[in-house]
Amino acid sequence: MVQTKPAYLNKGSDLPLSNGNENIIDVKDLKFYYGEKMALRDVNMKIPRNKITAIIGPSGCGKSTFLRCFNRMNEVLGKTRLEGLVEIEKQNIYDSVVDPVRLRRMVGMVFQQPNPFPKSIFENVVYGPRMFGLKNKAQLKEIAEQSLQSAALWDEVKDRLHHSALSLSGGQQQRLCIARTIAVKPKIILMDEPASALDPIATMKIEQLMVELAQDFTIVIVTHNMQQASRVSNYTAFFNATEDRCGFMVEFDETEEIFVNPKNKDTEDYISGRFG
Amino acid sequence: MVQTKPAYLNKGSDLPLSNGNENIIDVKDLKFYYGEKMALRDVNMKIPRNKITAIIGPSGCGKSTFLRCFNRMNEVLGKTRLEGLVEIEKQNIYDSVVDPVRLRRMVGMVFQQPNPFPKSIFENVVYGPRMFGLKNKAQLKEIAEQSLQSAALWDEVKDRLHHSALSLSGGQQQRLCIARTIAVKPKIILMDEPASALDPIATMKIEQLMVELAQDFTIVIVTHNMQQASRVSNYTAFFNATEDRCGFMVEFDETEEIFVNPKNKDTEDYISGRFG
Amino acid sequence: MIEARKTYQGQLEKLDKAILKMGVFVEEALHKAITALIEEDCDMAEAIIFEDEKINTLEIEVEDICIALIATNHPVAGDLRHIITSMKIASQLERMGDHAVHIAKNVIRLKEKYISRLLNSIPREGEIVIRMLHEVISAYVKKDVEKAMEIAKMDKEVDELHYDNSKKIIELMLSEKEYVKPGAGFLFIDRFFERLGDHIVIICEWIVYSVTNEHRELNEKESIWHRERYSS
Amino acid sequence: MIEARKTYQGQLEKLDKAILKMGVFVEEALHKAITALIEEDCDMAEAIIFEDEKINTLEIEVEDICIALIATNHPVAGDLRHIITSMKIASQLERMGDHAVHIAKNVIRLKEKYISRLLNSIPREGEIVIRMLHEVISAYVKKDVEKAMEIAKMDKEVDELHYDNSKKIIELMLSEKEYVKPGAGFLFIDRFFERLGDHIVIICEWIVYSVTNEHRELNEKESIWHRERYSS
Amino acid sequence: MENQLIKKPYGRIKEDIISLIFAFCAFLSVITTIGIVIVLLVEAMDFFSEVDILKFFTGTKWTPTIKPVQFGVLPLISGTLTFTLLTSLIALPVGLLCAVYLSEYSSAKLRSIVKPALEVLAGIPTVVYGYFALVYITPLLKIFFPSIRTFNVLSAAIVVSIMIIPTIASISEDAMRSVPKSLRLAAYGLGVTKFQVILTVVIPASLSGIVSSFILGISRAIGETMAVTIAAGNMSRLVNWLKLDEALLEPIQTMTAAMVEIGNSDVTGDSPAYKSLFAVGLTLFIMTLILNAISQVIKKKFREKYE
Amino acid sequence: MKQNSYSLRNEKTRNLINNAVSFYGKDNIEIEKFKGHLFLAFCLIAAFVGIVALTSLMIYVFVDSLGWVDWQFVTSAPSRFAEKAGIFPMLMGSIWVISLVAVFSLPLGIGAAIYLEEYAKDNWLKRLIETNIANLAGVPSIVYGLLGLGFFVSTLHLRHGTVLIGAFTLTLRVLPIVIVSSQEAIRAVPDSHRFASFGLGTSRWQMIRSVVLPEAMPGIMTGTIIALANAMGETAPLIMIGAATSIFTAPKGILSPFSAMPLQIYAWSDFPGEDFQHGVTPAAIIVLLILLLTMNGIAIFIRQKFQNKKKR
């Protein structure tokens, strides 16, 4: 798999992690609990490398929960429990030897609301590398430029890198957040409804960006916008939850297949707007 | 035009305002300013009675501003100025003899975020009538039931009318807000992105409701979701704003026409997702 | 489940109705064509030609409904396939209407009508086609794949009849010179009925597609043995 | 403007390419059909029949691209009309491929081939059709309404040739008995070329629709005077 | 027939009257300020006509009731500053760390107990704190510093610190907790440790709240009266910060304590001692005014930076 | 480094993820984690030192007051003899003054807050008033005492040390706090509720009355009660306006002279003698604290109830 990575990403390319596998994430019999309450049940799924995988489903079906399982972000939120296996690059990430802080450097996350730090644009982008102890100015500058380039934001902000990130528009802020995530050189980028706070034009740009990023990263996106999933993703998983059953995966297939010929009646009802 | 109005709505039917015209709102050469800043320029538009008219356009093009011109809600927001004519039922609503408070009883409004008062469901619905001095319990109850019925919420809440409105889900809250608006017996209902805070299933219900309400009310909806406009409305207006030109109307036509055969290149680009 | 998206459903129903109506018109046209053929009724033939306009208009209407539906309601999966299928069926039906017109024109042109009496197996072809048409429309509405596949099989009968008929006509033409010109006309009429059968098979294929998302070939005509039996 | 929706544009381009490819295949098939007809080349005719499969597959491919595009990208306005048009053009092209096959089959069936030498105006029809096809595909890609309307006008020439030819063939058949059977074959071949022209006119109509959203009738054949001149 | 939209005559009069009443209420605060300024200025002017203003601000002796009366305010200012500085040194860091703990580390349950408790502590009257200092803290300190005097700055500063820590902690904690969760999640999502998140995201983003809590704390210390009156001794002297033990362990007098002393004595309305109250009050007023101004400037600056 | 110990322990099961972080050739996680633990330790100490200190002081006071707080203490006047000393006149004085302060400050404070939040345009006048209020809230209470002294006593020549003057002075003292907390409560009412009301065709006052005030009232009450509790503990202003530190009869009306509990505590804290230092004074403090705690408790109760309602 030949990838055209930004220069600074190449340094890491000989890491033992790149093993050319087809699937980068492998979820086996995943059960997830918030306290006593089960939120996900028996999810099995293999997420392909360097593709965009979309997760759709009605509100409260556990899409976000599922996404956060991939970087153990659920643990930050409260008392949770997980059963089953979540393997990334064949490593069970819930193994006790795995450090969640380190894991999150490999599995980046972009949130629903753009959440830049109230710092300058530059400081936002290099926040991750700085926190890892990188101090070399030139290197930081290089990282900032490369990441902003990758996030298709460089041209818009290159003249005001030291302005506050909050002076950017919503769509720009979200791209900044993506740049900030890229700067940490993750392998996987999780996005939880990354465009739901944006207007159609900004949304379009983010979608475009995702397609471009999929050359270098594996992207998993949660969206409650079926149109978005259909436009942007290569694979789509449909999740559902019923009154007597908590979140489970209904169908997972290539996006075209899901939208042209879903196998499951519920999937079809949902994407046709007949659900509920 | 025979309308199947809820019983209590009939009382208002002999007002001089109902003249059976085709167009209920007539906007002529509307210009709108926030302080010194022009926000709308030379808008001309006739909004047909008992139809759903959607206003779409990129962020900041003045959609919400335009909508708020119909009930003089802009005045609540700050220092504004309006030129041109906005006629509702042939009455220029910016005439000095028009009382904006009374105007707003005729032109109801539903907002982007569901905003029920932190009172009981019942108290929310009868808030308007109560404020107008209606005290008769039985009558208020009747209004509440009728309005909730019209808003397709009655069945879901009839057993807990005296619970807090905040205990409802987002979609239910939004329908409650619609019921609250209906209870005031408006002729026109303005909706500013009424479903953008909701998930697809709740959105679908609201859209369905709008279609039903259009039998009795004239509905004007602002949405930045073209799909929504196309699904739900009879007429669609496309607004735009460019760097050197503030908000103006580009095209106004039947929705089908706009989405199958727009006359203007910008409209086509926008609805095809090629804009920006 | 709440009654979802009234107008969308309404539009879908309108679409089905339009197809049904087209089916009825085409059926009528075919009936008339057979009658005109048997009863040597030029007026009726004229009527077919005149009424074809309605079918053409309906096709455009169906297309417009479909495009408006797609543009405004963004159907996916089954709905989308159904809409595309309707559009395809409409164009097949329109072609069938045209064939009825072609038959009518040939009927008008036939000066020596008595020959038709010799060929009562041609109306037979027509009857089968009409039956197929009738059933295929109901299969469409009911989304009945089984039925569609059965109907497609009926085309074999039409094909055999066509094979026999064309042989017979050529023999007739060889037998007497005055049969040549009307014979040519009948060759075409015969062929049109065969084509009508083919069109219905295509409709069947679309019905199958609409339900199963599979493009299945239901017409066996293209196989090689067939090519050697038939000339056209 | 940023380069919007890469994959969407990519898909649209893929669609155009598929149509182009279909056009090339059909053109080739027609070329071969004419050559087979003139040179009495049964092998070439067999090749046409064999290669038609490719065209059929391409049609299905186009349909799949279109449906996937509609399902996943929700096109509206011009894009939607373009996609629908592509689908319609694909089915016309597929029909045209079938007609090439029909011609080929008739060529194979023609035992008495010398007759073809008497009818050099049939290949002439074919050449016009090929030219029309070539141009209509480029008009499609360029969305050139003017050109499409011009091409549609060329069909008149084909129609006239068809009129003359069918008369000539009938005369031939009347002149000598042994001409009856091959004559019938040529009647069909002649008619197929005429149909090919009609299909291109339909493509032209769709191109016009795609750009202007108007269903304009470009075929004058259906007018009444015409009906009296032609039999089918 | 009446048009539904047309205004009714006199419809707005009730509304206008109501808004006028409310406007008056708001204006009362301005009147209060003017009142304070006038009262302070008038009496202080009166005082300065009798006592040289220069001597007032440069004099190093404050003996308003003992002859020879001297009105040098410097000892009082030095006392106030010493006390404030000492209090701040204890209260600010402790308050901040306390806030960090409550906002970032403690469980929600613990916080829901501790926070209201802190607020109650902040509401305990200052006399009580003064009593604490005098009766409990000083004897305790004597164990560590045998030379400590019964009345001393240190124990007053300690109790006042304890008194203002809740204020600082509470406001800072509010500020930290109002840092959107999304910012923390963003940082965690980048693979950053909790300590780094607090240091580089939470504290910077809530800095304006923290600084205002600091200033509020300091200004409370400056204006603090009863605790120092009771515990710090009422012995006016110019504090020498170079001699730490003398500065901390001996009695002092702050401006506020001096005012209480005069107020409690039976000086008459037209004596210079009485009028000196207002001069000292004016000085105090100006000092707190300056602090307030600083706080507003800081708030505004942060708002501009982050919004 | 700890991370390496994993790989040393078992070279074959090298943890891919834990090694995947040295992209930039840097790894400071363990150091940062250590710093984090240290920091937490400091925070813990800070959070609990204050509380522990205060709790122990309170326990001391409480223990000292044991045996002193009784019915006799609450119902008698102060005395030079510890056994006979009581706090009744001051208790009544405090209650009188605080009641009056409540009566004055509530309408004025809420009115001012409503004006600022709902009526005032965002212009220099509003900014002036708000800045002014913020400043007033920071003015030391003793300065208010001077205002009372200078204005009510010296200028208006009212009799010093009366309930009325005490109430006036303390009203001015707490008014900024009441206004600010009321403003906050009013501001916490989402604009969307106001728009909803306007959108239904109500006038501004109708909107305020039916939407803003009901929603803001719990917040306003909480803030006001806490302000009143503060006023209850105020000592210095009362000293300045000449309230007696010790008095032997409860005030009979608003024009009677009065004393308040903090004043008495101040007076007693100076009294020599073990009984006063470790008996009577703690007893007075306990009575005062009970009163304050009750008020705070009410405020907390209101807030809690309000929050629960909001959540539901």
Ligand SMILES: Nc1ncnc2c1ncn2[C@@H]1O[C@H](COP(=O)(O)OP(=O)(O)OP(=O)(O)O)[C@@H](O)[C@H]1O
């Ligand atoms: N921190 C939490 N504590 C307890 N329960 C939770 C928590 N987060 C989510 N849940 C519950 O888990 C279920 C799944 O929630 P989740 O947020 O994953 O749904 P979702 O599919 O992302 O919905 P949405 O589309 O609304 O974002 C829900 O029932 C939710 O109430």
Ligand SMILES: Nc1ncnc2c1ncn2[C@@H]1O[C@H](COP(=O)(O)OP(=O)(O)OP(=O)(O)O)[C@@H](O)[C@H]1O
């Ligand atoms: N209260 C206001 N004061 C000053 N300018 C305003 C105000 N409200 C809106 N504007 C400006 O007027 C223009 C139109 O705003 P408006 O909110 O009507 O846009 P919109 O089309 O509704 O956008 P969106 O889709 O983001 O809601 C924008 O440039 C905006 O900045």
Ligand SMILES: [Mg+2]
């Ligand atoms: Mg979610």
Ligand SMILES: [Mg+2]
């Ligand atoms: Mg808007």
Ligand SMILES: O=P([O-])([O-])[O-]
């Ligand atoms: O506000 P949206 O989530 O509908 O974009």
